[in-house]
Amino acid sequence: MVLDQGPCGPSRKRTGRRTGARRHGAVQAREGRGVTLASLVPLLDHASVLVFALTGALVASRAQLDLVGFIFFATLTGIGGGTVRDLVLGRDPVFWVHRPELILLTAGAAVLVFFTAHLLESRYRLIVWLDAFALAVAVPAGVGLALEAGVSPVVAVAMGVVTGTFGGLIRDVIGNELPLVLKQGELYVTAAVGGAVVAVALIGVGMPRPVALIFCGLIVIALRAGSLALGWSLPTYRARPPRN
């Protein structure tokens, strides 16, 4: 949260005063562990912005948009999940408002995809796999930021899932793609929830947060990759045909 305040860093103490939750976060940030966490979480957050941006640009390529359309979808997808998370947590303003470099990052990803997507075998497969990696970095970032904000483990799990899934949700809803959350027999939300639950559990038993968040990301990618490559899945509801 410290690093995430950018230019309005000084306002952190003020926001820190605004709720018990915030003060809690500020205190941790002053501890050694908090500092380590403060250095890991933004790294994960920015990595997820970049990789989600690539998926957004690939969806723009499937919709045959122009370069600006690529930038629009890349930016929307890259910052969407973290924006919803920050709004819900009351982090004011949201993380990219004083981080112009993040929008330049998503724009750069869009330009890269615009000129190289035709080299790809299957853009859809790449979208799905890049989305899996973005999910694996965004979920721990969301859990970490939520815990810094002092919320309960259950809400931290929800924030990890929001951070991981909403960028892709916005991308798919606006881009007329089937939202990945609706893909039957795939572990997607489950991968996010699984990693987030393990993270809060490990932290609950005393594991240092940065280590727990790394475990979180590994579990998310393991579950998601296992589902994509090996067909891992949970039983789905099939009592009767849908749309009855």
Add this chain to the structure above:
Amino acid sequence: MVLDQGPCGPSRKRTGRRTGARRHGAVQAREGRGVTLASLVPLLDHASVLVFALTGALVASRAQLDLVGFIFFATLTGIGGGTVRDLVLGRDPVFWVHRPELILLTAGAAVLVFFTAHLLESRYRLIVWLDAFALAVAVPAGVGLALEAGVSPVVAVAMGVVTGTFGGLIRDVIGNELPLVLKQGELYVTAAVGGAVVAVALIGVGMPRPVALIFCGLIVIALRAGSLALGWSLPTYRARPPRN
């Protein structure tokens, strides 16, 4: 608002100080009427979370998702409307962030539906009827919270409509269902607006807020049920075929 602050209750006075609107709300909360209202509104709000969650889980069953998918849709639908309302009203953080029990509630509703939905005659009819009941508790909750925040009657009506309709909207947009707001010849938004308008009118002529909010809920369910069961409707625009 008082009860809605949960763990960050102490911060209520601070937020209370942030805008005239907030101070206004805080003052009312100190009056006898405010206290009664403060006990009714969260009750309505939580009831709507539970019932909307059931509809979200039923949409997940139509999409044949797994148990985690059910929890995802149940939670999104249960807290979606109130979340948008709180963001727009600037209630920081949104109502469920310090209320982990609400997410456990929506998760429980999802588990219940996952194991019992196959027993239902028509899941779609149940979605529509449960949504009607959720609408009838969410609209007065939204109107009550908006008035506590000191907004004008017109905006309070808008907040009632947002609280009542956005959870279902998010559910339907993400779940690839036709949004209920698009069902022709049905009273849906009209039921929400009608109940909300009557509530602010009754409060305007001096009726105690809790009583007016109960009237509001009864009018919403009466209009919606009359539309579903008896075909009540307003004339729709039919000057020419759509999509011309």
Add this chain to the structure above:
Amino acid sequence: MVLDQGPCGPSRKRTGRRTGARRHGAVQAREGRGVTLASLVPLLDHASVLVFALTGALVASRAQLDLVGFIFFATLTGIGGGTVRDLVLGRDPVFWVHRPELILLTAGAAVLVFFTAHLLESRYRLIVWLDAFALAVAVPAGVGLALEAGVSPVVAVAMGVVTGTFGGLIRDVIGNELPLVLKQGELYVTAAVGGAVVAVALIGVGMPRPVALIFCGLIVIALRAGSLALGWSLPTYRARPPRN
């Protein structure tokens, strides 16, 4: 921002204190130029609310909704873009919460369209053209408000694009229309980005903000109209058929 606070004007100073960005904005508002700007920006903002509301009502007519459905879509479309912008910028509460007249304005636009849409040759063409004009007033309004909030030029451009495009995006996603951002070979987001970039560039070289914002609007409408009437476009991605 000054005029935009309405009844909670007194709270502006408080919000002004909340972040360096806000203080910066408040300071500018006290300069002569800021005052002029403060009189132009809300004018643009309200004009865009009205024109976007007309497009929302026209979408409701294509969906053959009733009068309340028209009001719902008109309001959602009219205030949607500015609401997302205000949430992201942390302007609390969003611009219309203490401006009931704006909702009455969108409702009036809906009533007008409900009773006159049948007179139109093609409602779809009118939606597209009205949307173009709304875009041309909303983008400079968003850029102006973002600069008042003290964000960087890159983020100001993003805010102009959000303000200009999100109302229509929400309208199209909920109303089951193809989002304009997905129309291939049309300048839409490009028109918004182009106008916003020119505005921040002109301000960067010292042009008075109100003049630069007027240029911004002229460039947006010129690019959009040139695309609609003369087929102006940027090369789109066509390496291979979509959905492969």
